[in-house]
Amino acid sequence: MAAVIGVVAYAWIQMGDVEMSSGGILAMVGGVLVSLAVGIGLMALVFYSNRSGHDDDAGGH
Template identity: 60%
Template sequence: MKAFLLTITLGGLLAVVLFGVLTGWDASAMSIHGWIALALGTFLSLAVGGGLMALVFYSARKGYDDRIEIDRSPDSD
């Protein structure tokens, strides 16, 4: 029953959002420079996000995220 209510709620929310987008979208003219900037911004954002996720997985596999044990005995000097 919970899954059914969740599906109905999310479907209704999606319908409201789609209606708002379709009625509020006016075909504003964007120059070719605007489209290029939009494409480059999207690509670079995805590249940075993908690169950071790759670094997270690399760091976890190589053990860089492991806990460091510090020897605090008095004779360690």
């Protein structure tokens, strides 16, 4: 994890001053929000399925 953070920090510094258009910023924010919504939704479904007993039927024992 530390190596990845180091590589990302190095790449960020080497890019210098890069400008992004408002459309690019909007697309990036939209992508982050959609990714978070999908992740949160899937985790909520996992917890709901586990607590409601639906996972007990899938064991096949």
